[in-house]
Amino acid sequence: MRAIFLREFFGYFRTPVAWVFLSVFLIASVGVPWFLGNFFESNDASLRIFFRFIPWIYLFLIPAVGMRLWSEEKKSGTLELLLTYPVSLGQAVLAKFLAGWLFIGLALLLTAGMPLTVAYLGDPDWGTVASGYLGAFLVAGAFLGICSACSSLTANSVISFVLGLMCCLLLVLLGWNVFGDLLLSLNFPVPLVDFLASFGVLPRFNPMVDGIVAFADLVYFVSISIFALCFNRVVLHR
Amino acid sequence: MSAPHSTARIEANGLSKSFGEIQAVRNVSFSVNPGEVVGFIGPNGAGKSTTLRMLTGFLRPSEGSASIAGIDVLKHPIQARLRFGYLPETGPLYGEMTVVEFLRFVAGARRIRSVELDGDLIRVRKVCHLEKVWHQTIETLSKGYRQRVGLAQAIIHDPDCLILDEPTDGLDPNQKQEVRDLVNEMAAEKAILLSTHILEELEAVCSRVILLHQGEILLDESLEAMRKRHPLFGSVKIRVAPADADRSLSVFGKLEPFVERIDRQGDHFLLRSRDKRNVSDAVLAVSKDAGLALLEVAPVIPRLEEVFQELTRPQSKFIEEQG
The missing domain is CATH 3.40.50.300 (P-loop containing nucleotide triphosphate hydrolases)
Known part of the structure; x- marks a missing residue:
């Protein structure tokens, strides 16, 4: 399992994927709050604005990390090698997922310039910053699990990317108040809209950005990852 | 371990x-x-x-x-x-x-x-x-x-x-x-x-x-x-001196217990083995007795390709022969 994890993790750096991903992620995660979110003008010594955009940036970047996890193996036939080595399918799924997750974690770590800037200019609440990062990491795990499962469904990385993006988009939209308002204006009953919203990512993530770490929210993110990985395993089990 | x-x-x-x-x-x-x-x-x-x-x-x-x-x-x-x-x-x-x-x-x-x-x-x-x-x-x-x-x-x-x-x-x-x-x-x-x-x-x-x-x-x-399984397994190809060609057919005819069929083309003969045993020794023996001048005696080398093709063709006759 360790071998697969290491191969996968360093595999990102063997191809341009890692460098493209890291640079685009950093430019987007810093640039978007700066220019679209008026990060500077908000006069707030916190990373709220930075974190608010994270799930939206993830939408495009996490499918890019996850799309090749299994579809590439299927396409090149290396799946047949991997699954005839003495590694259980569950271990293989987990090892690949962890490698991708750690890679995204590394990308998050590289945004440390943001909190440092805020700390230089003001006096941020470090607990809130930490809970925001924890939330961002957990959202990444949930999205990556979904994208990993999507990638096991097809040998085509483009399909895998689009499928992953759609599934993650659905999770984001469900909890987005603009989407909820749209449903209400279409005469959907309020309890139904609330029910759907409880599946959304944003209502779970936003409190963490504000420094509130609820056990239920942690369970929500972890269970999405676990469910997706189990599904992933079932798909590959033949 | x-x-x-x-x-x-x-x-x-x-x-x-x-x-x-x-x-x-x-x-x-x-x-x-x-x-x-x-x-x-x-x-x-x-x-x-x-x-x-x-x-x-x-x-x-x-x-x-x-x-x-x-x-x-x-x-x-x-x-x-x-x-x-x-x-x-x-x-x-x-x-x-x-x-x-x-x-x-x-x-x-x-x-x-x-x-x-x-x-x-x-x-x-x-x-x-x-x-x-x-x-x-x-x-x-x-x-x-x-x-x-x-x-x-x-x-x-x-x-x-x-x-x-x-x-x-x-x-x-x-x-x-x-x-x-x-x-x-x-x-x-x-x-x-x-x-x-x-x-x-x-x-x-x-x-x-x-x-x-x-x-x-x-x-x-x-x-x-x-x-x-090759039908020509054990068979022999023979070339005799042109002068002996006509006489050969009757000489080879004596091999009837071992040879099921003799094909002739000019001075070339193909002796098909009856039970897939190599007939070359028998051929040499009768030729010697009859004083036939043999220019060439070569056992047929059965090609696996041909067996393969025959076996995997629809309605293979090799299988029937065996079976």
């Missing part, structure tokens, strides 16, 4: 696999013993690769079971996988890695201990002649080298059983010979099953042959037995 060699066998018990409506493999049973190299042949689409994939546990059989070294590949997949090496068809590899990185990865996945790792790497580098490309990225390698890397990953843990799916596919004649030599070297102590559609390969490395046709085993026998 390696178990005694006597347990190192590859076994298929009534393997069947259907994909939807299509039955790809039907009730296939055989075993490969240690010290044996078995050639797995059949036309494209006969179900060879499907069978091999079931043996490795990559595909789940619809019915039946497979075991490696006595370990069921589905019930105890990890233990079974430790005991065999597998080269899939078309030799898939992680192209972005270098040869040494890839083999280190395989060693890790195969749980080779780090103490033994260097020794194993040196061994496969030598055996598979990978010295020149050791630090090269796999996707930049030629087909021949890729295939060797594929073989290296299959034998890095020195397994008891080897399953090779078309190991010489796409190689040039020299490279093919190298792979065959390699297989021959390992043959003494391992059970090796290799699929191929090159019949000369059978003659070069295999002691037994299993012919799969439309998902079923058509024959499982020694090479010699397969050659015997």
Whole structure:
């Protein structure tokens, strides 16, 4: 399992994927709050604005990390090698997922310039910053699990990317108040809209950005990852 | 811990696999013993690769079971996988890695201990002649080298059983010979099953042959037995001196108990053996007695290709003859 994890993790750096991903992620995660979110003008010594955009940036970047996890193996036939080595399918799924997750974690770590800037200019609440990062990491795990499962469904990385993006988009939209308002204006009953919203990512993530770490929210993110990985395993089990 | 060699066998018990409506493999049973190299042949689409994939546990059989070294590949997949090496068809590899990185990865996945790792790497580098490309990225390698890397990953843990799916596919004649030599070297102590559609390969490395046709085993026998299925097995081609040509027919007629038919074309004769025994000695004997001047006596070399083609043709007459 360790071998697969290491191969996968360093595999990102063997191809341009890692460098493209890291640079685009950093430019987007810093640039978007700066220019679209008026990060500077908000006069707030916190990373709220930075974190608010994270799930939206993830939408495009996490499918890019996850799309090749299994579809590439299927396409090149290396799946047949991997699954005839003495590694259980569950271990293989987990090892690949962890490698991708750690890679995204590394990308998050590289945004440390943001909190440092805020700390230089003001006096941020470090607990809130930490809970925001924890939330961002957990959202990444949930999205990556979904994208990993999507990638096991097809040998085509483009399909895998689009499928992953759609599934993650659905999770984001469900909890987005603009989407909820749209449903209400279409005469959907309020309890139904609330029910759907409880599946959304944003209502779970936003409190963490504000420094509130609820056990239920942690369970929500972890269970999405676990469910997706189990599904992933079932798909590959033949 | 390696178990005694006597347990190192590859076994298929009534393997069947259907994909939807299509039955790809039907009730296939055989075993490969240690010290044996078995050639797995059949036309494209006969179900060879499907069978091999079931043996490795990559595909789940619809019915039946497979075991490696006595370990069921589905019930105890990890233990079974430790005991065999597998080269899939078309030799898939992680192209972005270098040869040494890839083999280190395989060693890790195969749980080779780090103490033994260097020794194993040196061994496969030598055996598979990978010295020149050791630090090269796999996707930049030629087909021949890729295939060797594929073989290296299959034998890095020195397994008891080897399953090779078309190991010489796409190689040039020299490279093919190298792979065959390699297989021959390992043959003494391992059970090796290799699929191929090159019949000369059978003659070069295999002691037994299993012919799969439309998902079923058509024959499982020694090479010699397969050659015997050729209708001309044991027959002899003779050229006599032109002056003796007419007289020869009656002389050869005396061989009637051994020869079922004599074909003549000018001074060339073809004597078809009746019971597939070689008739050349008898031919020489009667010619000597009759004072026939023979210019050429050559036993017909039965080509396996022809047996293969005959057997896998719809309505084979070779089978009927045997049966």
